[in-house]
């Protein structure tokens with residue numbers, strides 16, 4: 001028997017293509033006759049467009065057209081009446097300006113430089129109205145929509161009666177995904193009712209679905225290509241108005257058009273992690289048993305869409321606490337719509353909850369790890385269900401040993417190394433382990449190679465590599481003879497790559513289609529091949545890519561060759577069953593940090609990180625480690641450096657570039673130990689793999705702020721923890 005492929009540290013199947021420039025990202029495509037687009041964006045943050053004069057732009061060299069609400073051809077989907085007024089920004093629909101940076105026109109020319117120049121010649125006049133971009137100024141207008149349900153178990157605000165309690169407010173600023181690859185699209189109407197797109201997306205099928213409604217075209221008339229994506233972190237989970245603008249212009253001009261955003265536009269046109277103000281009330285008995293948690297959150301959204309996420313949900317289920325209530329509201333600001341950003345709402349909520357747990361531990365004179373163990377939830381307290389698997393206690397133990405937790409001083413400010421204050425901090429993270437529905441096709445060729453297709457995405461974690469490993473184990477075919485193809489809308493349906501569920505969802509489809517392929521091969525053999533003729537299909541064994549019956553072994557390829565079949569294809573849809581109603585399924589993480597804080601300057605240096613994941617079976621230890629480190633780097637940014645700053649007088653970002661918006665660089669990223677529990681979840685899916693992408697980041701910021709408190713005795717409740725907050 002071959003060595004198992006799942007669990008190996010296999011190199012990425014597309015690694016060579018990526019590092020040699022052979023991988024083609026959306027902007028690398030070049031349809032014949034392609035033109036280039038540049039956006040004209042609003043410099044005001046609220047009001048109306050009173051006039052657009054494109055005369056000079058249209059006279060500039062190479063300009064094909066300037067499209068705005070004044071000359072946009074009818075968009076079929078815009079006519080559909082929707083009773084919900086908050087249905088998103090309909091680009092070029094009317095003269096309304098909702099936020100700074102909103103596109104008001106798209107300029108198309110035969111070179112990028114000409115498009116960019118002509119965009120400067122478009123003269124737009126506005127009637128400005130009062131805007132609000134500061135959450136503090138809008139708190140009194142906070143609201144809940146009908147999807148935002150309050151939660152209560154036991155008594156509300158029970159923490160107020162606890163022997164030991166605290167109430168604190170935690171704030172996070174707007175954070176921007178800022179993947180290296182810029183967003184954009186190439187739109188090409190091959191005929192008036194046949195659209196081809198090269199997109200940067202986390203889901204080709206989802207793009208197809210959105211446009212199907214907007215342009216009222218059958219699915220088969222929309223082709224979306226997105227084989228390589230240079231990072232996304234959630235910003236490519238939906239289609240954005242700038243993409244629709246490009247598609248509209250391409251339809252009007254009847255030429256393929258490419259739009260690539262500027263880095264500045266990445267702050268206003270493709271979502272962001274919303275700012276959030278959170279209040280936690282938490283109480284415990286003197287010996288550390290939690291008696292009540294209240295978690296309230298207010299986050300921002302845009303004027304034209306309600307974006308909600310799971311900010312308060314972790315507080316409902318993380319700890320065994322009899323009394324919990326949560327309340328979540330939105331405020332509309334003159335900003336574009338937020339979107340999920342890695343870890344999404346859970347990362348926001350975990351900062352508040354896991355900071356509050358640390359604060360409570362300090363009040364109780366108790367080790368915060370001990371407090372977490374005392375309140376460990378053995379069954380899910382929200383759903384009242386057993387966990388499909390949970391190795392959180394093991395994760396605490398492994399992480400504590402690795403970071404040297406016993407060196408931590410319970411009293412803050414006690415440790416010093418070379419003139420720097422030393423602190424240790426920890427936090428937990430949790431994220432629902434999902435499994436959706438996906439379809440995959442498997443094509444076995446007469447040469448014994450196997451090609452599997454599914455319209456999945458790979459925004460970086462190494463999807464195809466993991467899928468090849470899963471298929472190798474399911475079929476016994478060598479990994480080198482298996483290809484997994486993704487990122488094409490014509491492939492069998494798969495959901496977006498989001499919510500840490502690709503391996504679970506698409507991996508299950510890959511596993512199941514391989515099983516069905518074996519079934520088909522068995523049927524062929526028993527029907528046609530003498531050595532197998534007297535057997536039942538279910539009595540045939542499968543080993544190393546061969547059919548086995550007693551001493552007779554036959555290569556899969558030989559079955560096809562003997563039948564003179566060039567290939568054999570099967571397609572299978574796979575989804576979760578009732579097990580999801582019987583178990584609570586979550587991935588867990590634990591983050592430990594050791595920090596240095598410079599007493600005079602307030603500079604924080606993270607010296608050592610240990611992140612432990614309970615994410616079920618680890619399919620590929622190399623890509624999984626990279627995935628965890630990526631989450632940690634995002635967490636360092638959230639904790640210490642990332643903050644999109646708005647000048648509220650103008651409602652405009654002031655640090656909308658890589659120089660002023662500080663994502664962590666190598667020098668900010670210390671040695672990081674990634675540890676895996678790597679125990680199969682017996683329930684969730686055939687591989688036993690839970691998700692990993694989100695737990696890599698969720699909780700991390702609290703592990704840093706808790707360490708900073710341990711070093712200095714200063715509690716920073718407003719991220720990021722910049723030096724000015726410590727001196």
Ligand code: MOS
Pocket residue numbers: 202232233234235237340341342343344497498499500
């Ligand atoms: Mo992730 S925030 O689900 O792309």
